[in-house]
Amino acid sequence: MKLEKRIVIVAEINKKAIGIADLAIGSYRSSHTANLAISIRREYRNIGVGKKLIELGKQKGVKVIYLEVMKNNKHAIHLYEKIGFRNTGIFPKKYKYKDEYVDGLLYTFVLE
Numbered sequence: 751m752k753l754e755k756r757i758v759i760v761a762e763i764n765k766k767a768i769g770i771a772d773l774a775i776g777s778y779r780s781s782h783t784a785n786l787a788i789s790i791r792r793e794y795r796n797i798g799v800g801k802k803l804i805e806l807g808k809q810k811g812v813k814v815i816y817l818e819v820m821k822n823n824k825h826a827i828h829l830y831e832k833i834g835f836r837n838t839g840i841f842p843k844k845y846k847y848k849d850e851y852v853d854g855l856l857y858t859f860v861l862e
Contacts, residue, residue: 768794
């Protein structure tokens, strides 16, 4: 099965970009997986961009979506867990934030 390699959504309100979401689909032996990255302006979060990407991924045959998040990003972690993502790993000192190292957490969502 040949899949599109990337789905990108630019979220706009009144022709103003308020965020971007990217679903990068794997290749060859990982073509059933996709990496999710989302960046939404704080005042426009919780409008369904991530859920839309998950639906598009399902339509494209993706079976597993994964993402990385900083351990201290409690808001994002809460949202990912609410959607159905589960913590499946840790990357020690993955990010540098305000002159301190922060662990990265790996989250995965196995689609039905």
